[in-house]
Amino acid sequence: MYYQLNLRELTYALSYALDYVGIDDIMHGKRVAYIACEIGKKLGWRQSKLDKVMLMAMLHDCGVSSTQIHRSIIHHLDWEDSQVHCAKGATLLKEVPLYSDFADVIAFHHTHWEHFLPHIDEEVKLYANLIYLSDRIDALRSQFGAHLSHEKEYIRTIIEQQTPSMFAPKLSEAFVHISQTNLFWYYLEPEAIHYYFRDWIEQGEIQTVTFDLLKKIALMFATIVDEKIPDQKRHALSVATLARYIAGLCELSLREQEGIEIAALLHDLGKLRIPDDTLLKMTSLTEEESSQIKRHGFDAQIILGQIKGFEKMTQIVSMHHEMLDATGYPASLGEAKIPLEARIVSVANTFVNLIHQDNMHPLLSAKEAYEALEAMVGEHKLDATIVHKIAVHLETCYEKVSHP
Numbered sequence: 547m548y549y550q551l552n553l554r555e556l557t558y559a560l561s562y563a564l565d566y567v568g569i570d571d572i573m574h575g576k577r578v579a580y581i582a583c584e585i586g587k588k589l590g591w592r593q594s595k596l597d598k599v600m601l602m603a604m605l606h607d608c609g610v611s612s613t614q615i616h617r618s619i620i621h622h623l624d625w626e627d628s629q630v631h632c633a634k635g636a637t638l639l640k641e642v643p644l645y646s647d648f649a650d651v652i653a654f655h656h657t658h659w660e661h662f663l664p665h666i667d668e669e670v671k672l673y674a675n676l677i678y679l680s681d682r683i684d685a686l687r688s689q690f691g692a693h694l695s696h697e698k699e700y701i702r703t704i705i706e707q708q709t710p711s712m713f714a715p716k717l718s719e720a721f722v723h724i725s726q727t728n729l730f731w732y733y734l735e736p737e738a739i740h741y742y743f744r745d746w747i748e749q750g751e752i753q754t755v756t757f758d759l760l761k762k763i764a765l766m767f768a769t770i771v772d773e774k775i776p777d778q779k780r781h782a783l784s785v786a787t788l789a790r791y792i793a794g795l796c797e798l799s800l801r802e803q804e805g806i807e808i809a810a811l812l813h814d815l816g817k818l819r820i821p822d823d824t825l826l827k828m829t830s831l832t833e834e835e836s837s838q839i840k841r842h843g844f845d846a847q848i849i850l851g852q853i854k855g856f857e858k859m860t861q862i863v864s865m866h867h868e869m870l871d872a873t874g875y876p877a878s879l880g881e882a883k884i885p886l887e888a889r890i891v892s893v894a895n896t897f898v899n900l901i902h903q904d905n906m907h908p909l910l911s912a913k914e915a916y917e918a919l920e921a922m923v924g925e926h927k928l929d930a931t932i933v934h935k936i937a938v939h940l941e942t943c944y945e946k947v948s949h950p
């Protein structure tokens with residue numbers, strides 16, 4: 547099926563998930579996009595180039611799922627393993643036709659200006675170095691602050707010292723020039739940065755998007771989330787494959803089935819905001835940690851709710867931990883308020899979790915996992931009709947989870 551979407555709005559909203567990896571220093575991608583765009587403007591670049599710069603910059607850290615890696619990126623001007631997230635990001639972007647053009651640039655977004663091999667395309671080089679420079683400016687700002695004039699001067703000095711070895715002279719010069727005004731720095735503040743992009747998003751065209759493209763975009767973000775939990779690499783994909791299959795068994799319309807599949811791919815997007823240590827913790831959680839985990843459906847809702855055309859998917863995602871007996875989270879909704887689509891994703895998510903568990907437990911067999919679902923039906927937590935469909939097609943369901 548086809549979807550009418552503003553792709554600027556879609557990318558902008560989904561990139562919030564990447565920004566969440568910063569935990570207490572979010573919006574990094576947006577600030578990098580802003581800085582890069584302002585430097586591009588200063589160099590007189592045409593709008594189509596600036597559009598590309600903004601999108602690339604918003605997605606530049608798509609290879610970072612871990613809180614720990616995000617910290618390294620922010621706290622060191624340069625470090626040994628920086629190329630790992632560049633390569634990961636490039637691999638992800640290559641799979642999505644809308645973003646595949648960005649892959650080469652992202653692959654080089656931590657490459658020193660003087661280290662580029664001669665065969666690299668000049669435009670790729672400049673774009674990559676612009677993102678690198680903007681990224682380092684934001685990292686310095688996060689680390690040392692940029693409220694007082696000596697702090698701003700300190701950032702400029704470091705950038706100048708690293709030019710031309712790390713940064714292209716014409717890019718650094720443009721930064722030194724535009725960063726003299728207070729206005730430049732005001733936009734980097736959390737309340738202001740959104741306004742910088744507002745008109746740009748509103749002016750984005752509504753385009754006809756195929757399900758295939760939408761799925762590839764969702765799959766890219768699902769992979770980023772799944773990367774955060776090494777033992778559950780394909781969790782979102784398994785949930786999506788199973789949920790789509792169950793939706794078919796429930797004879798939902800093609801549009802509803804597709805909506806369920808996209809929602810299932812994106813259901814754990816909010817987990818990017820959970821610190822690695824909490825998400826991977828094997829012992830019991832403190833109240834603080836458990837509240838960080840329990841808000842992931844809400845955090846995903848806040849992201850997806852910004853996308854016009856995603857209303858149904860947003861609702862499904864926001865409810866994927868709700869239970870029929872109103873003991874779920876985050877809204878403790880009861881049976882009457884949870885639509886069938888959300889129940890399907892919830893059952894699929896539960897079934898996948900039962901089978902995959904964590905590395906402390908052996909995997910459950912199909913029969914054991916089904917019995918656990920049945921018990922939850924008995925407690926009036928899960929939908930009996932959906933669980934019955936799984937019972938009838940148990941082997942296929944198990945296969946979909948094991949090999950999504």
Ligand SMILES: [Fe+2]
Binds near residue numbers: 574578
């Ligand atoms: Fe970055």
Ligand SMILES: [Fe+2]
Binds near residue numbers: 814842
């Ligand atoms: Fe979840």
Ligand SMILES: [Fe+2]
Binds near residue numbers: 781813814895
């Ligand atoms: Fe999940």
